[in-house]
Structures are given as C-alpha cells and as structure tokens.
Amino acid sequence: MRPVSSWGRLNALPHEVISLNHPERVQNQISKHNPGIAYGMGRSYGDACLNPNGILWHTTGLDRFIQFNDNTGQLVCEAGVLLRDIQRLVIPRGWILPVTPGTQLITVGGAIANDVHGKNHHVLGSFGDHVKHIRLLRTDGQIIECGPTLQPDWFAATVGGLGLTGVMVEVEIQLKRVHGPWLNTETIPYDNLNEFFKLADESEAGWEHTVSWVDCLTEGGGRGIFMRGNPGKTAQYNKLDGRKLTMPIVPPFSLVNTLSLRAFNTTYFNLMKWRAGTAITHYEKFFYPLDNILEWNRMYGPKGFYQYQCVIPREVGQDGVQSMLAEISKSGNGSFLTVLKTFGNRHATGMMSFPQHGVTLALDFPNQGTSTLKLFERLDIIVRETGGRIYLAKDARMLRDMFETGYPRLQEFLKYRDPGISSGLSKRLMGF
Amino acid sequence: MDKKRIVIIGATSAIAEHCARLWAQTNLIDITLVGRDTSRIERIAKDLQVRSPQSEIHIVKTGFIEPNVIQSTADNIFASGPVDIVLIAHGTLPDQIDCQNNLSTTHDALEINGVSPALYAEAFARHMAVANLGTLAIIGSVAGDRGRKSNYVYGAAKGLITRYAQGLQHRFAGTGVKVVLIKPGPTDTPMTAHLKNQGAKLTSVESVAKNIVKAIEHGKATAYVPCKWQIIMLIIRHLPAFIFNKLNI
Numbered sequence: 001m002r003p004v005s006s007w008g009r010l011n012a013l014p015h016e017v018i019s020l021n022h023p024e025r026v027q028n029q030i031s032k033h034n035p036g037i038a039y040g041m042g043r044s045y046g047d048a049c050l051n052p053n054g055i056l057w058h059t060t061g062l063d064r065f066i067q068f069n070d071n072t073g074q075l076v077c078e079a080g081v082l083l084r085d086i087q088r089l090v091i092p093r094g095w096i097l098p099v100t101p102g103t104q105l106i107t108v109g110g111a112i113a114n115d116v117h118g119k120n121h122h123v124l125g126s127f128g129d130h131v132k133h134i135r136l137l138r139t140d141g142q143i144i145e146c147g148p149t150l151q152p153d154w155f156a157a158t159v160g161g162l163g164l165t166g167v168m169v170e171v172e173i174q175l176k177r178v179h180g181p182w183l184n185t186e187t188i189p190y191d192n193l194n195e196f197f198k199l200a201d202e203s204e205a206g207w208e209h210t211v212s213w214v215d216c217l218t219e220g221g222g223r224g225i226f227m228r229g230n231p232g233k234t235a236q237y238n239k240l241d242g243r244k245l246t247m248p249i250v251p252p253f254s255l256v257n258t259l260s261l262r263a264f265n266t267t268y269f270n271l272m273k274w275r276a277g278t279a280i281t282h283y284e285k286f287f288y289p290l291d292n293i294l295e296w297n298r299m300y301g302p303k304g305f306y307q308y309q310c311v312i313p314r315e316v317g318q319d320g321v322q323s324m325l326a327e328i329s330k331s332g333n334g335s336f337l338t339v340l341k342t343f344g345n346r347h348a349t350g351m352m353s354f355p356q357h358g359v360t361l362a363l364d365f366p367n368q369g370t371s372t373l374k375l376f377e378r379l380d381i382i383v384r385e386t387g388g389r390i391y392l393a394k395d396a397r398m399l400r401d402m403f404e405t406g407y408p409r410l411q412e413f414l415k416y417r418d419p420g421i422s423s424g425l426s427k428r429l430m431g432f
Numbered sequence: 433m434d435k436k437r438i439v440i441i442g443a444t445s446a447i448a449e450h451c452a453r454l455w456a457q458t459n460l461i462d463i464t465l466v467g468r469d470t471s472r473i474e475r476i477a478k479d480l481q482v483r484s485p486q487s488e489i490h491i492v493k494t495g496f497i498e499p500n501v502i503q504s505t506a507d508n509i510f511a512s513g514p515v516d517i518v519l520i521a522h523g524t525l526p527d528q529i530d531c532q533n534n535l536s537t538t539h540d541a542l543e544i545n546g547v548s549p550a551l552y553a554e555a556f557a558r559h560m561a562v563a564n565l566g567t568l569a570i571i572g573s574v575a576g577d578r579g580r581k582s583n584y585v586y587g588a589a590k591g592l593i594t595r596y597a598q599g600l601q602h603r604f605a606g607t608g609v610k611v612v613l614i615k616p617g618p619t620d621t622p623m624t625a626h627l628k629n630q631g632a633k634l635t636s637v638e639s640v641a642k643n644i645v646k647a648i649e650h651g652k653a654t655a656y657v658p659c660k661w662q663i664i665m666l667i668i669r670h671l672p673a674f675i676f677n678k679l680n681i
Binding site: 001002016017019021022023024061064065066067068070077089 | 471472475476478479482483485622625628629630631
C-alpha cells in the first residue's frame with residue numbers, strides 16, 4: 001500500500017498499486033487483483049482515478065506504439081501512451097490529435113475514459129469522436145472489441161465511461177492533417193459577458209479553437225481574455241525549448257488566496273490586454289500553457305484544491321454564468337484559473353460524456369473546507385435549475401441526486417459496468 | 433546517410449528501451465534487439481519502427497548463460513559488419529532474503545547480473561578490438577560500489593561488472609574502442625515496482641536514459657545517473673566501517 005493522490009491533492013490515501021506492463025498479462029492481473037480502477041497519470045482532479053484502500057492498476061507501462069499509417073493518419077497504440085508522445089511523433093509527420101485537452105500529460109486511455117474535450121469542441125467534438133477502435137479487457141476474462149460501428153453500445157459506454165466498463169489495452173485513433181506545429185492566434189480582451197458571448201458566437205464559424213479566461217472577481221461584470229486560433233500554414237517543425245519550471249515544494253498555505261487573487265487577476269488581465277492582437281503560436285504554448293510548470297497543483301498548499309466545472313445550456317448561458325460569478329464574488333472565495341468556453345451543438349458519443357450544447361465554466365478553488373463546499377452547493381443549484389451538469393473528471397464532492405439528474409443515460413450505462421471495477425467516484429455516486 | 437549500428441543486449445530492460453527510443457528519434461539507426469523473450473522484444477521493435485520508420489530493426493532471440501551461445505551471438509552480429517554502440521543492459525533485481533535462504537537463487541542472481549554481462553562484454557570486446565571502433569557500454573549499478581546488507585548479492589554481481597569494465601578500459605586505452613560503465617541509482621522501472629510500493633523515491637527512466645545516451649555519446653568512462661549518486665556513493669564508499677555498520681541500508 002502506498003499513498004496516492006489525484007491532481008487536486010485533496011487527500012493521499014493508501015492504495016495497492018499494480019503495474020500493468022505487458023498487454024498479454026493484463027487479463028490475468030486484473031482477474032486476480034480486483035476490484036480496482038485503471039490509473040494513468042492521475043490528472044483527473046477528484047476521485048475518478050482513485051480507489052482508496054483498494055487496488056489501482058497503473059497503466060503507464062502500456063506505452064508502446066503499434067502502428068501508424070502516414071497516409072491515412074490512423075494510429076494504433078497501447079492505452080498508456082501519453083498524448084504528449086503522440087503529438088511529438090505525429091506533428092513532424094503532418095498529423096495532429098484532432099482533440100486535445102489543456103494538458104498533454106495524460107494517457108490516451110484516460111482521454112477516452114473521460115471523453116475529454118478541447119478548445120475546438122464546436123468543430124470536432126470530443127476525444128471519443130476520433131476513436132476508431134478499443135480493445136477492452138474485463139475482469140471476468142472477456143475481451144471486448146468495440147468502435148463506432150463495432151459493438152457500438154459497448155463503445156458508447158466506454159467513451160466517457162470513467163474506466164468502469166473494463167481496462168482499455170489497445171486503441172486506434174484517427175488523426176487530423178496539419179501543416180506544422182504553429183497556430184495563427186488572436187487574443188482579445190473583453191469587458192463583460194455580453195461581449196464574451198458575442199465573440200464566441202462570431203468566432204464559431206471562422207475559428208477552430210476558442211477559449212477564454214475570465215476574471216471571477218470583477219463586480220457584476222466578468223471581464224476576461226478571449227483567445228482563438230486556427231492551424232497555421234508554416235510547416236517548419238520546432239520543438240519548444242525543453243526547459244520547464246517545477247513547483248519545488250508544497251507551500252504551507254495556498255498561494256492562491258483572497259490577498260493574492262485580486263492582484264493576480266488584475267495583473268494577468270492587463271498583461272494580456274497589452275499583448276492583445278494576432279500572433280503565431282506554438283501548439284504546446286497554445287494548448288498546454290500550464291504543462292510548463294510541472295506540479296503546479298502544489299501551489300494550492302497542503303489541503304489541495306477543488307475544480308468546479310459545469311456546463312449549462314446555451315439559451316440560459318449568460319444569465320447562468322452571471323449568477324455563478326456573482327455567487328463566487330459574494331462568497332469571498334476566488335479562482336484564478338477560470339475558464340469560460342462555449343460547446344457546439346453536437347451529439348455526444350459517450351453515454352456519460354460531459355460536453356453538451358452550451359457554455360462551460362471551470363474554476364479552481366483552494367480547499368477551505370466547509371466554506372468552499374457551501375459555495376459549490378449554491379453553484380449546484382444554478383447548474384441544476386438551468387439543466388446543466390458537472391464534469392466527472394473534475395468532481396470530488398457532488399451529491400448523488402445532482403449526478404443522476406445531470407447524467408440521464410446513467411441507467412443505460414450501468415448495464416455495461418464491470419463488477420470487478422470500482423473507483424472512489426463510482427462508490428460515491430453509483431453505490432459501488 | 434549511414435545508419436548508426438546499435439546492439440542492445442537485454443532489449444526488454446526498461447532503461448535500454450528508453451535509450452533505444454532516444455536513439456531512434458534523433459538518428460536513423462540500424463538496431464539489433466537481443467533478448468530471451470521474442471514476444472516482448474517484438475512489441476518493442478514495433479514501437480521503435482513506428483517512432484522511426486526509416487530505421488532498421490532486427491530481433492535476435494538468444495540465451496544469456498551459455499558461454500558458447502554468448503560468443504556465437506556476438507559473432508553473428510559482427511558478421512554483418514562493425515557496430516557503433518553495444519549496450520549491455522540485462523539483469524534482474526533479486527530478493528536479498530531469498531538469496532540468503534537459497535543458494536541456487538544466489539547463484540542465478542550472480543550469474544545473470546554479473547557473469548553473463550561480463551561474458552557478453554568479453555565476446556563483443558574481441559570483435560571491437562579488431563574493428564578498433566565502437567563504444568561498449570555496460571550497465572552496472574550504484575549497488576556495486578559497496579556491499580550492503582540489504583542487497584549485497586546484486587551488489588556483488590554489479591561490483592564484478594565495475595572491475596570488468598575497468599579492466600576493459602585499461603585494455604582499450606589509446607585505441608578506437610571506448611568502454612562506458614553506467615551506474616544508475618534506483619530507477620522507476622518494472623524491476624523496481626515493489627520498491628516504489630515501499631515508498632522509495634525513484635528517478636524516472638526517461639531521465640536516466642537521457643543521461644546514458646549522453647554519456648555514451650561523450651564516451652565517458654564512468655557515468656553515475658543521475659550524477660548526484662557520484663557524491664552519495666563517494667561518501668558511502670568512504671564511510672569508516674564503525675559508522676557504516678551502524679547504518680540500516
């Protein structure tokens with residue numbers, strides 16, 4: 001047993017960690033040692049990747065490429081391969097992951113299990129939309145081969161299925177053509193949510209990637225920075241300078257607090273305002289700005305942090321976001337990494353996929369115990385009233401009825417669960 | 433462009449595989465992966481081929497124990513021309529207590545971690561001497577620097593490699609052949625997974641491999657990876673027995 005945390009560092013409870021290193025031995029390992037849950041890079045924020053006092057199947061040893069077709073962009077690899085390694089392999093060869101979240105330090109299995117999304121949801125959907133095939137091993141010895149047309153029910157359960165339907169060992173992904181590692185980007189400051197939604201709407205047609213940072217402390221407003229980008233035409237391949245900063249220690253208190261936050265937000269807003277305009281940006285800088293600070297999650301101190309990410313329907317988006325920002329402002333809690341982004345109107349591949357047509361707001365909060373949780377309850381009410389849901393990859397505290405109303409396909413999904421698999425999240429929200 | 437010719441003995445070793453990845457992603461290589469388990473080597477070969485489609489990747493299944501098998505493996509590899517880099521990387525991490533309780537476990541551990549790599553080094557040295565070219569790199573361990581109660585069987589085998597490499601370095605001084613002895617500290621690989629569960633702090637295999645590839649490129653005689661182990665082991669080697677014997681290491 002050894003202590004394992006997820007990205008939010010809310011706790012470090014003991015787990016028995018079993019390394020999966022050889023695909024042909026996985027079946028035997030998971031049949032013998034269960035119930036457990038697959039754990040890759042531990043980047044989900046809450047308890048989706050944990051199984052306190054139980055077993056974790058560590059998947060980063062399953063990190064071999066199997067096949068890549070330069071002409072068609074089809075990539076077959078083991079499920080523990082990192083998105084970073086895929087990008088570095090394929091971008092110099094004219095291909096790119098069609099969808100990528102804000103960190104590339106996650107496994108492809110984790111990307112599928114959480115059906116992660118990126119800045120281009122309105123154009124290309126979520127990660128699962130580009131998966132062609134999954135080989136899934138069950139703890140009872142069954143092998144399930146599934147894809148969008150092959151056993152599509154299993155596929156729909158596994159994409160976004162939080163690892164609860166089996167252990168993925170091999171996957172095939174369809175990549176997207178790209179000229180090189182560069183994007184043409186534009187940074188635009190906005191003063192209120194009205195402007196944000198105008199920018200988001202007008203960018204949907206002409207821009208593949210859109211995202212924004214919002215200052216959650218502005219009174220009644222919601223000023224922020226809107227960023228959009230399109231793949232560039234420059235083919236020259238450069239690797240960015242490999243130098244990375246590491247957050248060297250866990251400070252005794254959260255560096256993000258009421259004192260620092262207002263200053264942070266104002267500085268960041270003005271810095272970005274000053275830098276506004278168009279630029280040519282490297283994909284690592286545009287997609288993964290935080291990957292340059294290794295272990296940045298330590299800055300929230302020894303008590304860790306929560307991330308609250310929800311999506312609410314487009315029609316009520318502006319009012320909903322406005323009321324949430326007002327609640328946050330009122331509570332005195334604050335978030336620095338506040339992301340606001342619209343999702344397109346697309347059919348979700350997974351039964352438990354998070355994205356739906358609307359606007360998503362993601363906020364980080366240092367863990368201040370009850371006062372933080374109380375704030376979340378008030379945010380929950382807004383999300384529920386508008387018919388939204390909370391992102392499971394980020395969640396560590398949602399209550400069961402909130403989960404059940406947010407994920408209407410839950411009953412259908414439960415039929416595909418592997419009885420030999422459980423996680424902290426599945427116990428909290430599904431009973432086992 | 434001429435492809436760099438590389439041979440890895442013990443190609444399924446995690447450290448060796450990560451070295452191979454680094455070589456494959458920066459050069460066109462002609463690499464021969466030598467090991468005992470064909471299916472595992474094939475998995476690695478496929479992966480390297482995806483990483484470097486223009487490189488040539490060969491697989492040799494062979495034994496690690498029989499001297500004549502070792503000799504003929506080296507002969508066969510050199511029959512198709514000289515080699516730029518030979519990396520001898522195989523080994524196991526035996527359980528010290530098991531070794532103390534069972535002499536055949538001790539025997540096997542000494543053989544696979546000490547005698548076998550030495551024989552491979554000798555077999556390749558003969559050919560490299562003739563070619564007067566190439567780098568022979570052997571993976572030893574910081575555990576070989578001083579015998580400790582927690583793992584002296586492994587340490588003794590790795591100590592043998594240290595002396596063997598020293599001897600080869602002396603023999604090849606002033607020739608075109610370089611001998612590099614690599615001493616990794618505890619590294620995060622499948623071989624050390626149980627240590628991690630006991631709470632040991634391990635260095636990532638990627639960074640160890642990066643340092644090894646660099647040491648081989650520079651033909652460094654002895655490379656501690658990461659280099660902090662050079663200082664730690666300097667201290668450990670020189671601790672007087674009356675202090676050392678009180679340590680629970």
